[in-house]
Amino acid sequence: MPAERIDGVAIAAKVRARVAAEAATLGALGVQPGLTVVLVGDDPASAFYVGAKEKACREAGMRGETIRLPAATPEAELLAVIDRLNADPAVHGILVQMPVPKHMDPQKVIRRIDPTKDVDGFHPVNAGKVLIGDADGFAPCTPAGVQVLLAESGVETAGKEAVILGRSTIVGKPMAALLMQAGRGADCTVTVCHSRTKDLAAHTRRADILIAAIGRPEMVTADMVKPGAVVIDVGINRVDDPATKKGYRIVGDVRFDEVAAVASRITPVPGGVGPMTIAMLLANTVRAARLRHEGAART
Ligand code: NDP
Numbered sequence: 001m002p003a004e005r006i007d008g009v010a011i012a013a014k015v016r017a018r019v020a021a022e023a024a025t026l027g028a029l030g031v032q033p034g035l036t037v038v039l040v041g042d043d044p045a046s047a048f049y050v051g052a053k054e055k056a057c058r059e060a061g062m063r064g065e066t067i068r069l070p071a072a073t074p075e076a077e078l079l080a081v082i083d084r085l086n087a088d089p090a091v092h093g094i095l096v097q098m099p100v101p102k103h104m105d106p107q108k109v110i111r112r113i114d115p116t117k118d119v120d121g122f123h124p125v126n127a128g129k130v131l132i133g134d135a136d137g138f139a140p141c142t143p144a145g146v147q148v149l150l151a152e153s154g155v156e157t158a159g160k161e162a163v164i165l166g167r168s169t170i171v172g173k174p175m176a177a178l179l180m181q182a183g184r185g186a187d188c189t190v191t192v193c194h195s196r197t198k199d200l201a202a203h204t205r206r207a208d209i210l211i212a213a214i215g216r217p218e219m220v221t222a223d224m225v226k227p228g229a230v231v232i233d234v235g236i237n238r239v240d241d242p243a244t245k246k247g248y249r250i251v252g253d254v255r256f257d258e259v260a261a262v263a264s265r266i267t268p269v270p271g272g273v274g275p276m277t278i279a280m281l282l283a284n285t286v287r288a289a290r291l292r293h294e295g296a297a298r299t
Contacts (some may be wrong), residue, residue, distance in 0.1 A: 003263040012275035033289035036062035041071035093119035116297035119284035141229035143175035145276025162188035163207035212253035222258040
C-alpha cells in the first residue's frame, strides 16, 4: 500500500489558526505580538521569504514589520538596529534574514539578538536550552515544525529509531536534540549521519523515522528505507527541467514516488516541511509575547 501523505499545508494552517487565536487572546490583554525581520541587501530569494513572513504575521493578527537595509550597511549599523529592537517593548521577535552580506559575521549578528526575542532559535542560549530540554527555549523553526508534523500525524515517537541525515546547526543538530528529549513527540533513539558517515544505507535502513536534510536532490532511494518507515523530507532543491515553464522544478532529498511505495507515511516537497517553517516562526513569536507579558522571559 502506498504511503499516506503528511499534509504540511493543512497542518501548518492548523498551527497558524492556533497562533491567531493566541494573538487574539493576547490582544484582549493589550498585547499585540510583533515580529521584526531585518533584511540586509536585495537577494531576491531572501526578499521573497521576508515578504512571506510579514504577510503571515498580519494574517495571524500580529504586527509584522520589515526593516530593509542596503547591502553595503556597515556591520556596526546592523548591530545598532538590533540593539534598538532588543530595547523596544513592542517587538517580541527579531529575525535577521540569513545569509547576511559577506562583510558581516553572522555569529556576531545572531549573538547580538536578545535570546528572549530570538524566535529563529539560532542564538547559542536557545541552542543550549533546546539541548538540555528547557521548555523556555526557542527551537529553530524547521526542526520544530518537523516535530509538530509527526505529532499532528499521530506518529508514535517513543522508543523509535530516528535517523537524521544532515548535521547543520539549523536543521540536523537541533532535530536530534528535540527527538532525543524525554517527553511527548520525542523519546527517540537518534542517529545523526553526515557526509563522513560510512555506509549511509546501513543506518537509514534501521530508521523507523527517517529525516532527510542534506540538500542533495532525490538522494534517498527506496532501497535505503525500511518498509513501513515514516519519511520526512526537509530538502528543497532546484533541478533543471526544460519541460516546465520556469525551466526548473523543486524536489526534495527523497525520491518521492519510489520511497512512497515502501514507507508508511511521507512528506511531499513542496507541501510538506516547507509550510511548517513560517508557521513555527509565528508560534515562537506569539510565545515570546506571552512570556514577556507574564514576565517569564528569561535567558
Ligand atoms: P547544509 O548544507 O547546512 O547541511 C547539509 C548536511 O547534509 C551537512 O551536515 C552535510 O554533511 C550533509 N550531507 C551532505 N551531503 C551528504 C551526503 N552525500 N551524505 C550524507 N550527508 C550529507 O544544509 P541545511 O541543513 O541548511 O539544509 C538541508 C536541506 O534542507 C537543503 O535542501 C535546504 O534547502 C533544506 N531546508 C529546508 C527548509 C524548509 O523550510 N523546508 C529550511 C532549511 C533548510 P557535512 O556536515 O559533513 O558537510
